[in-house]
Amino acid sequence: MKTEEKNNIPAADGFNIQNENARKRKIFLKALKYIVCIIVSVIMLFPMYWMLTTSFKTPMNVAKFPPQWWPNPWTLANYTEIFYKHPFSKYLWNSLYIAALVTLGVVVFSSLAGYAFAKIKFKGNNVLFMIILCGMMMPIEVTIIPIYIALSGMQLADRHIGLIICPIFGYCGAFGTFLMRQFFMTVPDELIQSAKIDGATQPKIFVHIILPMAVSSIATLIIFTFLQSWNDYLLPLVLLSSSDKYTLPIGLSLLSNEDGMKWELVMAAATFSTLPILVVFYLCQNKFMASLSMSGLKG
Numbered sequence: 001m002k003t004e005e006k007n008n009i010p011a012a013d014g015f016n017i018q019n020e021n022a023r024k025r026k027i028f029l030k031a032l033k034y035i036v037c038i039i040v041s042v043i044m045l046f047p048m049y050w051m052l053t054t055s056f057k058t059p060m061n062v063a064k065f066p067p068q069w070w071p072n073p074w075t076l077a078n079y080t081e082i083f084y085k086h087p088f089s090k091y092l093w094n095s096l097y098i099a100a101l102v103t104l105g106v107v108v109f110s111s112l113a114g115y116a117f118a119k120i121k122f123k124g125n126n127v128l129f130m131i132i133l134c135g136m137m138m139p140i141e142v143t144i145i146p147i148y149i150a151l152s153g154m155q156l157a158d159r160h161i162g163l164i165i166c167p168i169f170g171y172c173g174a175f176g177t178f179l180m181r182q183f184f185m186t187v188p189d190e191l192i193q194s195a196k197i198d199g200a201t202q203p204k205i206f207v208h209i210i211l212p213m214a215v216s217s218i219a220t221l222i223i224f225t226f227l228q229s230w231n232d233y234l235l236p237l238v239l240l241s242s243s244d245k246y247t248l249p250i251g252l253s254l255l256s257n258e259d260g261m262k263w264e265l266v267m268a269a270a271t272f273s274t275l276p277i278l279v280v281f282y283l284c285q286n287k288f289m290a291s292l293s294m295s296g297l298k299g
Helices: 002-054 077-084 088-119 125-137 140-153 160-168 171-184 189-197 202-213 215-230 234-239 248-253 263-298
Strands: none
Touching (some): 002 263, 088 171, 088 248, 140 160, 160 171, 160 215, 160 234, 215 263
């Protein structure tokens, strides 16, 4: 009996050693993962840090070499100048209300179109949807001249209405229709049929049953559409000719003089212009992350 116990001792020790090695390996891999994530996060956040600190530097300190990593002295003169010596507030308002209207229009029309393509069968359904997808795949640089000619013929070239209509019925609208259709395809037809049996009409089904289920997809669409409209540079550059109607991306490009770009002013304006994007993402982040989780589970 004692001999058998002595033979089992080395086997138990070997098993414990293997468990200890596996535990150490697991801890090492977990630590390595965190280190890699921290390094990648620092690399990605460094441009934001540089933008924010540069916005508080004086023009002399911006041009220093080696670069000044921390503002010394701190100054708010850059923020004061962009608001009082440049019509930055006008550019900010133009971009804000245009992006808001574009986002609202895309959400409304894309939800309706996506539901129609997903759940209402009509002749030419798939063909029309493929045409919309082809329009989404076409870069705006190819269509910018026809867009300008068409809007000029309708007297909409130098007006904000043109900047609102084009994204709604252009790339943003096509992408939104595709996104919403893909979600509505996952809604069971039996749910809609049971609502019809209870006497609900199509508008009531869409508003009271379908839309509440699509909150996550709508939040995703809001983030992408607002970001696209907010950062749009080419379309306002081509369509607008009056300086009081310029949007923020064009206004940022005007912060220069004969000596070159005023980087401290550009960084101050860019820092302030990121706030609306952060607010929109903060308001929609929970639903946006929920949509990513759902897509991962379905995949």
